Amino acid sequence: MGMIINIDEALKLRSDYNILKEPLHAMMRNQQEAWEKENPIDFIFSRGSLASFQETYTSSIGFDHAFAETADYSVGPIFNTAEGFSATYRTRTFQGGFIISQQVLEDGQVRRVKDDASAFVKRWHGDIVEYAIASLAGGFGEDYYWENGDGKSRLRLNSADTVDGDVMNSTKNPLFTKNHKTVKREGGTPVTQSNLFYVATEDLEIGGNDAGQISKLADVINQVITTMENYRDDNGKRAGVLGAKTIVAGNDAHLKAALETAVSTDVFMQGETKFPNPAKSRAMVKTSPYYLDIDMCKDGNGFFIVDKAYNEENHGLELTERIPFTLDAFEKREAPKGIKYEGRQRFDINCASWRGITYVRLGTPGNAAGWDNVANYTRITPTATIVKPVSVVGTVATKEQA
16 A cells, blocks of 8 residues: 655655745746846846835936036036936835645645646746836836736836926826927926837838838938937936947737848848948847737837847836745645745836837827827838848859850
8 A cells, every 4th residue: 555645744755746945946046047048028128126115216417517627736626416307116016826736745746746836937927028018018108007817007107207307397208208308407498309209101111012111121220229329318418328229029020020131231222323221230139929919019010229238327127126036835724725835026117217218110100199199209201212132142253165
C-alpha cells in the first residue's frame, strides 16, 4: 500500500513537491529575465522606483543662464533657481492569487503545480504590459480604462506643463497634444510646441498604390525627429532631445515593413536622379502585438517615436515601482483546502516631461473628439519628389566573344 501524503506533510516536504516560495520565486525570476530580454514596456518606458508613498519632481527655470562675462578676478554671479512645472509620482497596488488544491497535493502532481505557477507568473507580467500600453492610450486627453475580471482601472496620463504655461494653473496638458507650453514668465508669452502629428490620407497611404510611400514616410520620420531635436525646455532654451530614437508600432505587416524599409534604405530614385534617404539610420524600429490593442496603433493607424535617454534623464515616461512583485504561500485549511499563493506589486505609469515621445497618426483623424480629434494634431506634409528605393546588388563583367 502506498503512503498517503496529507496537506500538512506536503508543507513539510516542500522540496519534494516544489510548491513553496523558494522554487516559485526562482521560477518567477526566470520568467522576469525572459520578459526583460524583449519586453514591450522597455521599447518606450524607462523604469524607476519610489522610496516613499509619492515624490514630486519640479523643473528648474532659474538657470536661463549659467555664467556672465566678468572682469578679471571679480566675483562671479550666483544665479538663483526657481521652480517651474511639477508632477507627482505615485503608485497603485495590484494583487492576485491562485490555489493549489489539496487533491493535487495528495496525488503528487508536481508538474501541474509547476504549470499553474508558471502560467500565473506569465499572465502577471503580461498584465503589466497591457496596463502600461493602455496608459499610453490615456495620454490623449481622455480617460482610458484597463479592464480586468473584477472591474477596471481608470487611466489618464498628463505631462507636467499647464494649458496656459502658468505654473500655478492646476489644469495640465495631456501627454500628447500640439499645445504644450513652456513656463510663462511675467510679461512674456510661452512657447507652444507639439508632440502629436498626423499625415493626411491624401499625402501618404501605407499599403496603397502610392509608388512613393516609402520615401514620403522616410521624410515624415526625419521631420518629426528633427522637430524633437529642436524642442525647447521650460526655460525656453534648447532641451537637447538628441539621444538615439526608437520607432515603436503595433505588429502590423504593412506598417512594419514600411518603417523598416524607410530607415534602412540608402537612396531613393526619381527618374535617373538619386536622392539620399533623410531617415537612413535615424531610428531603430520595434514592434509588438501588444500595441495593436490600443486604437492609436491597431490597423497600422500610427506609431510612436521615443528618445529613452531623454526620458531617463528628465523624468519622462516611466514605469515606477514602489514594491516589486512578491508571491507568498499560505496553508489554506478551509474549503477549498490547499496551498494559496498571493501575488502583490505596487507600481504605476508616471510622466513629468513630454519631450521624449511623439505620436504620428497615419491618415487624417476622423473625429471631432477623443484621441482622433484632428484639432489636437499638427499636420506633417511629406515631400513628394522622390519615388522608389534603389540598392546596388552587384555587377558582373563579361568578356566579349571572339
